[in-house]
Amino acid sequence: MSEDTSPEAYTPPAVWTWxxxxxxxxxxxxxxxxxxxxxxxxxxxxxxxxxxSMGTPNGQKVTILLEELLALGHxxxxxxxxxxxxxxxxxxxxxxxxxxxxxxxxxLMDRSGPEPVRVFESGAILLYLAEKFGAFLPASGPQRTExxxxxxxxxxxxxxxxxxxxxxxxxxxxKIEYAIDxxxxxxxxxxxxxxxxxxxxxxxxxxxxxIADIAIWPWYGSMVKGQSxxxxxxxxVHTYEHVIRWADAIAQRPAVQRGxxxxxxSGAPENILRExxxxxxxxxxxxxxx
Numbered sequence: 001m002s003e004d005t006s007p008e009a010y011t012p013p014a015v016w017t018w019x020x021x022x023x024x025x026x027x028x029x030x031x032x033x034x035x036x037x038x039x040x041x042x043x044x045x046x047x048x049x050x051x052x053s054m055g056t057p058n059g060q061k062v063t064i065l066l067e068e069l070l071a072l073g074h075x076x077x078x079x080x081x082x083x084x085x086x087x088x089x090x091x092x093x094x095x096x097x098x099x100x101x102x103x104x105x106x107x108l109m110d111r112s113g114p115e116p117v118r119v120f121e122s123g124a125i126l127l128y129l130a131e132k133f134g135a136f137l138p139a140s141g142p143q144r145t146e147x148x149x150x151x152x153x154x155x156x157x158x159x160x161x162x163x164x165x166x167x168x169x170x171x172x173x174x175k176i177e178y179a180i181d182x183x184x185x186x187x188x189x190x191x192x193x194x195x196x197x198x199x200x201x202x203x204x205x206x207x208x209x210x211i212a213d214i215a216i217w218p219w220y221g222s223m224v225k226g227q228s229x230x231x232x233x234x235x236x237v238h239t240y241e242h243v244i245r246w247a248d249a250i251a252q253r254p255a256v257q258r259g260x261x262x263x264x265x266s267g268a269p270e271n272i273l274r275e276x277x278x279x280x281x282x283x284x285x286x287x288x289x290x
Contacts, residue, residue: 026171029092036096042099043080045277047078049077049112051063051106052084053082053106054085054105054106055262057158059262061122061214061218062122063258063260063262065214069135070279079276080276080277082275083265085265106120110128121155122215127148127151136210147205147210150205150212161183161220164182169229191220192240198242204216204246220247258282270285
């Protein structure tokens with residue numbers, strides 16, 4: 001491995017201070033403090049479930065689950081999905097921060113009961129909805145525990161893929177060989193964990209499709225299909241054959257196809273539904289069946 005000499009030598013100070021832009025794609029919205037930066041009033045639609053999100057992998061988890069619940073006939077899972085454009089700093093608006101003090105999408109308000117309930121963090125939202133509707137999560141026993149094992153595996157692992165590998169490979173202002181190598185190694189290790197698991201089971205949690213698959217697929221499914229950070233060749237994703245088999249099977253589910261379109265802001269026009277308030281909204285997309 002050759003020495004990376006592009007950045008200037010850096011000696012950390014005794015006390016770090018925020019005194020210059022960090023550079024890179026997300027420099028304008030990165031800051032070392034929490035809280036709202038501006039006052040906003042979030043819209044509220046007609047359904048009990050109000051989702052404030054964006055069609056990133058974490059956002060897709062929730063819209064996929066909601067569409068899967070509706071496909072099962074759970075009419076109470078009807079929802080309004082409002083776009084929170086994280087590139088423009090919408091997540092720092094006062095109303096959004098009241099729902100999620102961590103200023104990350106997705107965030108959900110459940111207004112079906114006497115008092116509104118806020119739910120934030122994508123894994124918590126999946127667990128909340130699965131328990132609320134009694135679907136995509138075994139009610140008890142070892143099967144439930146196994147699904148939760150993999151749900152929390154994803155929540156703990158994905159930051160190394162997105163904030164680690166994805167950031168340094170695709171978004172950092174300059175390439176740092178050490179950082180890319182370190183996070184590429186971890187990303188490939190995680191893919192190998194999944195590949196070994198899926199060599200033995202149809203789905204990540206076992207024989208049945210669950211919120212574990214719904215959590216993992218938007219991140220690792222798109223990665224093995226070469227759709228994340230244009231890094232498919234770099235990571236040799238074609239070698240993870242069991243993950244590819246699983247990813248392809250889930251991609252064929254109509255609810256998954258619908259859910260991944262919601263709150264999207266980029267891609268092919270037929271895959272972008274910026275807001276979703278009714279099932280019929282999908283019929284407005286280019287190429288939709290009459």
